[in-house]
Amino acid sequence: MEKTFVCTSIGGNDLMLIWDGGRAVACERACPHEQADLSRGQLSNGRLLCPRHAASFDLDDGSITAGWPSRPLRIYPVRIAEEQVWIDAKALRNAGSPQP
Numbered sequence: 384m385e386k387t388f389v390c391t392s393i394g395g396n397d398l399m400l401i402w403d404g405g406r407a408v409a410c411e412r413a414c415p416h417e418q419a420d421l422s423r424g425q426l427s428n429g430r431l432l433c434p435r436h437a438a439s440f441d442l443d444d445g446s447i448t449a450g451w452p453s454r455p456l457r458i459y460p461v462r463i464a465e466e467q468v469w470i471d472a473k474a475l476r477n478a479g480s481p482q483p
């Protein structure tokens with residue numbers, strides 16, 4: 384069975400790598416609303432649904448369902464080269480997280 388979510392930690396940042404419709408998306412693992420574990424969520428039409436309160440996030444830009452009092456989900460640039468996935472560490476630092 385192919386996994387859709389892969390969880391990892393880089394420099395103290397808990398991240399997820401998501402395979403969605405033939406693309407790879409890296410994002411923070413904790414929901415920006417109340418820190419639910421988004422790896423327990425579901426994918427639907429390019430959106431990630433939070434398992435706790437069912438808000439959803441657009442995997443293109445991280446925007447949250449209209450009306451939710453929360454910031455967007457942090458999305459990090461991903462590059463696939465030589466069968467490996469690379470996540471932009473500068474973007475992690477720019478998000479105000481600990482350095483990888």
Ligand code: FES
Binds near residue numbers: 438
């Ligand atoms: S914790 Fe994710 S929507 Fe509330």
